[in-house]
Amino acid sequence: MIEIIAVSDEERNYISKKIKGCDILLGCGDLSPGYLDFLLNALKPKISYMIYGNHDKKYFKNLFDVELSGYSRIYKGLIILHNQVINIRRDLDIESNLYISGFSGAFSYGKKPFNFTERDVKVFKRMLQRKNIFGFINNIDIIITHAVPGLENLFEKDMDSYHKGSKIMADIYRKIFPKIWFYGHIHPRYTDQILNFRVHYKNKISYLLNVVPYKYVKYDEKKKEVIEIIGEDGVIRFKDIFL
Numbered sequence: 001m002i003e004i005i006a007v008s009d010e011e012r013n014y015i016s017k018k019i020k021g022c023d024i025l026l027g028c029g030d031l032s033p034g035y036l037d038f039l040l041n042a043l044k045p046k047i048s049y050m051i052y053g054n055h056d057k058k059y060f061k062n063l064f065d066v067e068l069s070g071y072s073r074i075y076k077g078l079i080i081l082h083n084q085v086i087n088i089r090r091d092l093d094i095e096s097n098l099y100i101s102g103f104s105g106a107f108s109y110g111k112k113p114f115n116f117t118e119r120d121v122k123v124f125k126r127m128l129q130r131k132n133i134f135g136f137i138n139n140i141d142i143i144i145t146h147a148v149p150g151l152e153n154l155f156e157k158d159m160d161s162y163h164k165g166s167k168i169m170a171d172i173y174r175k176i177f178p179k180i181w182f183y184g185h186i187h188p189r190y191t192d193q194i195l196n197f198r199v200h201y202k203n204k205i206s207y208l209l210n211v212v213p214y215k216y217v218k219y220d221e222k223k224k225e226v227i228e229i230i231g232e233d234g235v236i237r238f239k240d241i242f243l
Contacts, residue, residue, distance in 0.1 A: 001220050001221070001227060002221055003216070004024045004142070004219055005019060005024070005025050005215070005216050005217075006025075006028055006144065006182040006211040007027055007211060008029055008182075009184045010187065010213035012214065020043075022043050025045040025047075025049075026050065026211075028146055028182055029055075029104065049078065049079050050079070050081065051081055051144055052105060052113050052146065053105070054105060054114050056114055069082065069084060081102035082103060084102065085100070085131050087099050099139070100140070100142040101142070103145050105146055106147050107164065107169075108162055116147075121166050125171065128140075139177075139179075139224075142180045143172075143173075143176070147166060147183060149165050149172065150170045151241060151243070157193060179219070181206065181209070184210070184211055184212050186210060187212050200243065215231050217229050
C-alpha cells in the first residue's frame with residue numbers, strides 16, 4: 001500500500017501535524033515553490049510530481065524558462081509531469097507497475113501551459129492514445145490536472161466559464177478511466193457544491209477528487225484499489241456519477 005498526498009491552490013502549514021509522511025507528493029497547481037519545499041521537508045515523500053496552475057506563471061521571470069518535464073529549477077525537488085505518462089514503480093521500489101499522468105493549466109485562453117484550450121487537450125489525448133496503442137500501458141492509476149474534466153451532470157449548478165471543465169478532458173476520463181483523478185482550481189470555501197465524486201463505469205469505480213487544499217489517499221497498488229481518502233475536514237461527501 002502506498003500513501004499519496006495531493007495539494008492545490010491553498011497553503012496549509014498544519015498538514016504536517018495531521019499527516020506524518022507519504023510515499024508520493026502531488027502538486028496540482030497554484031502553490032508557491034516555498035510551500036512545496038516546506039511539504040517536501042515535512043512529509044519526506046519518496047517521489048514528488050507537479051503540474052502548473054493558472055497563477056504559477058508569476059514564479060517565472062521569463063516564460064521561455066518554463067519547464068515541461070524533468071526536475072524543476074524553480075520548484076526544487078519536484079518533477080514536472082505535463083503531458084506525460086510515467087511508470088513510478090522503480091521510484092517507489094514496488095513490484096507492481098504504477099502509472100501516473102498529468103496536464104497543466106486552467107481551461108481558458110492565455111499563456112501556456114498555465115492556460116489551455118480544447119485544441120491543447122487534443123495533444124494530451126493523442127499522447128495517451130499512442131501509449132495505449134503501442135502497449136506501453138494497460139491502464140493509468142493516477143491523473144493530475146489543475147482543471148476539472150467536464151463530465152456531464154458533475155455539478156448541480158453551472159460553473160462559470162473559467163471553472164467549467166473541458167469536454168475533451170472528460171472524453172479522456174471515460175476512455176482511460178484512471179483509479180484516481182486529482183484536480184484543483186475550484187475552492188470548496190467559495191461554493192456549496194459537492195466537489196468529490198465516485199465515478200461508476202462498467203462495474204468499475206474511479207475517484208475524481210478536489211485537492212484544495214489537500215487530499216490524503218491510501219492506495220493498494222497491487223489490487224488497484226483506493227483504501228482510504230481523508231480531506232481537510234475529515235469526512236468527505238461524495239456525489240456518485242454514472243457514465
